[in-house]
Amino acid sequence: MSDFSRRDFARAAAAVSAASYSRIMGANDRLQIGYIGVGNRGTQVHEAFLEHGDQVTVALCDLREDYMAHNAKISRSTPKQYKDYKKLIEDRNVEAVVVATPDHWHALMFVDACHAGKDVYVEKPLSLTVQEGRRMVEVAQQTKRVTQVGIHRRSGKFLKEAVDYIRSGELGHITVAKGWHLQNEWPVGVGTPADGESPANHKVTEAEWDQWLGPAPKVPFNQNRMYYRFRWFYNYSGGQLTNFGVHYMDMLRWALGKETPRAVTAMGGKFAIKDNREIPDTMEALWDFDGTMMVFSQYNANNAPSNAQNSEMEIRGTKGTMYLHGNRWEVVPEKNTDLPLVARSPIDRDQEKSYRPSFKTSSATPKVVKGSADTAFHARNFLDCVKSRAKCNCDILDGHRSTTATLIAGIALKTRSYLEWDGKAERFTNNAAANKWLSYQYRAPHKLG
Numbered sequence: 001m002s003d004f005s006r007r008d009f010a011r012a013a014a015a016v017s018a019a020s021y022s023r024i025m026g027a028n029d030r031l032q033i034g035y036i037g038v039g040n041r042g043t044q045v046h047e048a049f050l051e052h053g054d055q056v057t058v059a060l061c062d063l064r065e066d067y068m069a070h071n072a073k074i075s076r077s078t079p080k081q082y083k084d085y086k087k088l089i090e091d092r093n094v095e096a097v098v099v100a101t102p103d104h105w106h107a108l109m110f111v112d113a114c115h116a117g118k119d120v121y122v123e124k125p126l127s128l129t130v131q132e133g134r135r136m137v138e139v140a141q142q143t144k145r146v147t148q149v150g151i152h153r154r155s156g157k158f159l160k161e162a163v164d165y166i167r168s169g170e171l172g173h174i175t176v177a178k179g180w181h182l183q184n185e186w187p188v189g190v191g192t193p194a195d196g197e198s199p200a201n202h203k204v205t206e207a208e209w210d211q212w213l214g215p216a217p218k219v220p221f222n223q224n225r226m227y228y229r230f231r232w233f234y235n236y237s238g239g240q241l242t243n244f245g246v247h248y249m250d251m252l253r254w255a256l257g258k259e260t261p262r263a264v265t266a267m268g269g270k271f272a273i274k275d276n277r278e279i280p281d282t283m284e285a286l287w288d289f290d291g292t293m294m295v296f297s298q299y300n301a302n303n304a305p306s307n308a309q310n311s312e313m314e315i316r317g318t319k320g321t322m323y324l325h326g327n328r329w330e331v332v333p334e335k336n337t338d339l340p341l342v343a344r345s346p347i348d349r350d351q352e353k354s355y356r357p358s359f360k361t362s363s364a365t366p367k368v369v370k371g372s373a374d375t376a377f378h379a380r381n382f383l384d385c386v387k388s389r390a391k392c393n394c395d396i397l398d399g400h401r402s403t404t405a406t407l408i409a410g411i412a413l414k415t416r417s418y419l420e421w422d423g424k425a426e427r428f429t430n431n432a433a434a435n436k437w438l439s440y441q442y443r444a445p446h447k448l449g
């Protein structure tokens with residue numbers, strides 16, 4: 001956590017949870033959490049929970065002993081360590097579970113944890129396929145679990161203020177929202193390691209590879225398909241479209257109160273980077289949200305600024321534009337005209353010259369709002385909701401809807417299609433072949449409960 005966000009967080013935590021900190025926590029007052037997947041993100045989420053006094057780490061699960069040892073060391077407790085996630089879920093000391101494994105494992109682990117009566121914080125994107133996500137929603141509802149999907153911007157107070165600003169109508173009608181993932185990875189990207197070759201710092205065994213793959217198809221071991229770099233391969237991830245796109249998609253859905261898009265299309269490819277990735281290095285996805293268009297641009301062979309403000313997202317309304325950065329947002333009002341546009345004519349240039357619209361600055365209030373969407377706020381919200389049984393800021397249904405929107409864009413890209421989407425039935429209505437991408441056959445013996 002940066003110094004700024006740490007201070008910011010401490011202030012907010014003091015205000016929000018004064019009651020829970022007003023007494024010394026005994027072991028029984030603390031939520032007993034088990035962490036499945038303590039790699040790059042799992043460790044960050046663990047650290048976010050460790051910011052709070054009313055939780056304790058009782059168990060860890062990962063394929064890597066060194067990752068578990070690191071997390072045991074930072075945990076200020078003596079957690080049990082498991083290599084099989086089912087054992088962690090069976091552990092009666094575990095009251096809630098955090099899942100931060102690669103995307104293709106989320107559904108199995110989440111559903112098993114719900115059936116075992118554990119509340120679950122699960123990382124985004126929620127699932128690898130739409131059908132998995134739908135099942136996760138059903139099981140969470142049937143088992144009455146408290147769920148939080150790791151789209152942590154939902155717990156950023158300054159972003160809630162952005163949503164309130166947009167919903168107040170000050171930006172007018174939102175016609176376009178855009179999000180960018182910009183990173184120049186040219187020329188070598190993630191490289192082209194040979195199959196069978198372990199990374200220099202970690203020898204991967206056949207059993208570890210098999211456990212990594214889980215429900216995914218058995219393919220020869222390649223280190224780029226594994227730790228961290230799995231997001232460049234489709235068997236384990238939807239690529240940067242779901243990895244980053246889900247954050248932006250969720251922000252737009254939240255701000256506009258929209259549930260699902262009615263159509264989607266995408267194009268792109270591997271245009272410049274020479275490595276063994278499967279996902280594009282350059283792509284553009286577009287969604288039709290019935291009166292608002294959403295665009296996600298993934299440019300991984302060029303890192304020029306997104307727009308004049310170099311923001312991560314922009315939300316364009318008839319009366320103003322909101323530029324969203326990681327720790328602030330800004331509104332720039334539009335200038336609106338009061339006269340219809342002139343019809344230019346070669347034989348009547350005077351008409352054009354005398355056209356004097358007002359170009360008045362709109363009523364949108366110019367604003368700069370700073371803040372933090374640190375994951376510790378999202379963890380705080382989960383801990384509070386586990387106690388109160390209230391719905392979390394990003395519960396399973398919102399996580400599913402935002403993930404689904406990005407997953408169907410991935411299907412449009414793969415099938416090179418413009419796809420019309422029935423958000424209630426969760427099916428494409430104009431392309432039967434595209435529907436087969438909504439699920440996939442798990443490798444035996446894996447089965448979604």
Ligand SMILES: NC(=O)c1ccc[n+]([C@@H]2O[C@H](COP(=O)([O-])OP(=O)(O)OC[C@H]3O[C@@H](n4cnc5c(N)ncnc54)[C@H](O)[C@@H]3O)[C@@H](O)[C@H]2O)c1
Nearest residue numbers: 037039040041042062063100101103123124125150227228
């Ligand atoms: N919210 C965010 O901003 C954010 C940021 C980064 C990553 N993520 C998400 O977190 C997830 C993990 O990504 P990462 O970058 O940490 O990847 P990572 O490869 O660093 O970590 C994944 C961990 O899962 C473990 N794992 C894999 N299969 C397992 C199994 N069967 N049982 C137990 N452990 C298993 C691996 O050993 C590894 O340590 C992804 O879904 C990713 O999208 C979210």
